Amino acid sequence: MNSIRAYFNEVFEASVAGWNRFWFEPADPATLAVIRICTGAMLLYTHLIWGLDLLGFFGADGRLPEMFSRAMNNSEFAWSPLFGMTSPTLLWTFHVTALACFACLMIGAWTRITAWASFLFAVAYANRAAGALFGLDQINVFLALYLAVGPAGDAYSWDRRRQRGAGRCPSIGANIALRLIQCHMCIVYLFAGLGKLLGPTWWEGTALWGAFANLEYQTLDMTWVCSHPMPVNFVTHLILVWEISYIALIWPRLTRPIMLALAIPLHLGIAICMGMITFGLIMLVGNFAFVPSWCVRQWLGERDVAGPT
Amino acid sequence: MIRKPNPISSPAAASGWTPARRKLVSALLLWHLLAVLSAPWHAPPPASYLSEQVNKIFAPYQAATFLDHGYRFFAPDPGPSHLVRYELTRDDGTLVQGQLPDPAANRPRLLYHRFFMITETMYNIWMRIEEPPAEAQLTAAQRQAIDESNAATRDLLHQVADGIAQQIMRYETTSRVRLQLVEHLIPLPEQVRAGRPLDDPELYRVLADLGEFEMGTP
Structure with missing residues (x-):
C-alpha cells in the first residue's frame, strides 16, 4: 500500500515539477518577436484586403448581412462592434484604426497595448465576417492572442529601440506565449490529421490528387502527377503521418528539426500550388514557435549567442 | 542524504x-x-x-x-468546389453571365478566397436542408420539426444569396439577377490522363436554383 502511495506521490511531484519547468522558466523573447513581426504583417495584409471592398462586405447592404453573420456565429458571445455599424464613415474610421494598430504591432510600437488591441480588432472582423473565413483567420486570431499574453515587444521592436542600453530580458511571459502557440499548433495538426482519417482518399493515397485537380484552388498546374500514382500515394500518406505525429515528434530535440523541415514543403506547397499563400505562410509562422531563440539571434547576425545546451 | x-x-x-x-x-x-x-x-x-x-x-x-474551430483542413477528403453562377441583363440590354469566385475579377488571391469561402458556406447551408422520409414513417410532430428546420435553413441561405445578389446588381448596374448554386466535380486521374480538362462542362452540375433577386428587396 505504501509503495502504491509513494508511486502516486512521485507521479504527482514529477508532474508538477514538469509543469513548472514547461511553463514558468524564463525564455528569450527573440522567437516571439519574430512571430510578432510576421503576424503583425499578416494581420495588416489580411485587413488591407477587406479594405478593397469594405462596404461590400461589412456595409449595410453588404454580401454578409448582419442577421446572417449572427446566425452563422450561433452565439450571443460572438461580439463585434461591426454589428450595427452601418455608417460608411464610421466603418472606415474603425478600419483605418485597426490597420494602424496592426502596423504598430508589426514594428513593435506600444506593443503591450497594440497587441491586445490587435487581438480584439481581429476577433471583431472575424465574428462579423462569418461565412467568408478560412484557416488563415483562425491562426491569425490565436497568434494575436498569444502575442498579447507575452512581452512580444521585448526584442526587435520600436519599443526596444526607445529603451536603448537594455540587454536581453528572458521572461516567463515570453515562455508562456511561446508555449501556448506550440500547444495550439499541436492541437491544430492533431485534429487536422484525425479528421482526415475519416476520409477514404487519405487511406487510398489519392487525397493529394483531389487537391491538385481542384480548379478553384489551383494556381500551379500539378495535374501531370496523374501519371505518377505512387508518389501521389506516398506524399498523401506522409502528410497524414506528419500531421498526426506532430504532437509527439515536435518536442524531442532530435526529431524537431525533421518535423519543422517537413512543414516547409507542405505549407509552401499549399501556398504555391493551391494559391493559399497567406494560409501557408501563417502556418509556417505558427511553426516558428518551435525554433529556439539562439537560432533566431544567430541568423540575425548577433554575436556572443550560445548554441543549444 | x-x-x-x-x-x-x-x-x-x-x-x-x-x-x-x-x-x-x-x-x-x-x-x-x-x-x-x-x-x-x-x-x-x-x-x-x-x-x-x-x-x-x-x-x-x-x-x-474566436477559438471555436474544428481545424479539419482538407478533411475528411478534399472534395469538389462550389460556385455561384449568376445571370443578368444590364440596363443597356446586354446579357451577362458570371460566377463567384472569379479568379480574373477577384484579385488579389486573398479576396478571391473570401468569395470562395462564401460560396462554400452557401453549399454547407444548402446541405442542411433535409429531405423528409416517406409520409408514413413520420409523425406530425416530426414532420413539423423538419419543416421548421428547413424553413430556417432556406431563410439563412436566402439572406446570404440576397447579399451577394445586391452587390452584383450594384456592380453591374442592373435591377434583377438570377443565382444558381453549382458543384464543380474533380475528374479522376485516369480521365485527365485521357485528356479530360478540369473545366469540362460535364463536371459542373447545378445543385439549386437560388432564385431571382431584385434590387433592394431582400
Missing part, C-alpha cells in the same frame, strides 16, 4: 514568481487549453454526447475569443 526538491517551489523559484501567482496562472492556462482542445473535439460531427456537454462549458469563452 539527498533531499528531494519541492516541486511546487523549486524548478521555477529562480524566476521570481510566487507559488500563488504560478497556481493562478496555471489554472488560467488549464482553462484556456481545455477550451482550445474542446472545440475541435466536439465539432464538426461526428461527436460524442460527452464532448458536446463538455464543450457547453467552454462555448461562451470560445465564441468571445
Whole structure:
C-alpha cells in the first residue's frame, strides 16, 4: 500500500515539477518577436484586403448581412462592434484604426497595448465576417492572442529601440506565449490529421490528387502527377503521418528539426500550388514557435549567442 | 542524504514568481487549453454526447475569443468546389453571365478566397436542408420539426444569396439577377490522363436554383 502511495506521490511531484519547468522558466523573447513581426504583417495584409471592398462586405447592404453573420456565429458571445455599424464613415474610421494598430504591432510600437488591441480588432472582423473565413483567420486570431499574453515587444521592436542600453530580458511571459502557440499548433495538426482519417482518399493515397485537380484552388498546374500514382500515394500518406505525429515528434530535440523541415514543403506547397499563400505562410509562422531563440539571434547576425545546451 | 526538491517551489523559484501567482496562472492556462482542445473535439460531427456537454462549458469563452474551430483542413477528403453562377441583363440590354469566385475579377488571391469561402458556406447551408422520409414513417410532430428546420435553413441561405445578389446588381448596374448554386466535380486521374480538362462542362452540375433577386428587396 505504501509503495502504491509513494508511486502516486512521485507521479504527482514529477508532474508538477514538469509543469513548472514547461511553463514558468524564463525564455528569450527573440522567437516571439519574430512571430510578432510576421503576424503583425499578416494581420495588416489580411485587413488591407477587406479594405478593397469594405462596404461590400461589412456595409449595410453588404454580401454578409448582419442577421446572417449572427446566425452563422450561433452565439450571443460572438461580439463585434461591426454589428450595427452601418455608417460608411464610421466603418472606415474603425478600419483605418485597426490597420494602424496592426502596423504598430508589426514594428513593435506600444506593443503591450497594440497587441491586445490587435487581438480584439481581429476577433471583431472575424465574428462579423462569418461565412467568408478560412484557416488563415483562425491562426491569425490565436497568434494575436498569444502575442498579447507575452512581452512580444521585448526584442526587435520600436519599443526596444526607445529603451536603448537594455540587454536581453528572458521572461516567463515570453515562455508562456511561446508555449501556448506550440500547444495550439499541436492541437491544430492533431485534429487536422484525425479528421482526415475519416476520409477514404487519405487511406487510398489519392487525397493529394483531389487537391491538385481542384480548379478553384489551383494556381500551379500539378495535374501531370496523374501519371505518377505512387508518389501521389506516398506524399498523401506522409502528410497524414506528419500531421498526426506532430504532437509527439515536435518536442524531442532530435526529431524537431525533421518535423519543422517537413512543414516547409507542405505549407509552401499549399501556398504555391493551391494559391493559399497567406494560409501557408501563417502556418509556417505558427511553426516558428518551435525554433529556439539562439537560432533566431544567430541568423540575425548577433554575436556572443550560445548554441543549444 | 539527498533531499528531494519541492516541486511546487523549486524548478521555477529562480524566476521570481510566487507559488500563488504560478497556481493562478496555471489554472488560467488549464482553462484556456481545455477550451482550445474542446472545440475541435466536439465539432464538426461526428461527436460524442460527452464532448458536446463538455464543450457547453467552454462555448461562451470560445465564441468571445474566436477559438471555436474544428481545424479539419482538407478533411475528411478534399472534395469538389462550389460556385455561384449568376445571370443578368444590364440596363443597356446586354446579357451577362458570371460566377463567384472569379479568379480574373477577384484579385488579389486573398479576396478571391473570401468569395470562395462564401460560396462554400452557401453549399454547407444548402446541405442542411433535409429531405423528409416517406409520409408514413413520420409523425406530425416530426414532420413539423423538419419543416421548421428547413424553413430556417432556406431563410439563412436566402439572406446570404440576397447579399451577394445586391452587390452584383450594384456592380453591374442592373435591377434583377438570377443565382444558381453549382458543384464543380474533380475528374479522376485516369480521365485527365485521357485528356479530360478540369473545366469540362460535364463536371459542373447545378445543385439549386437560388432564385431571382431584385434590387433592394431582400
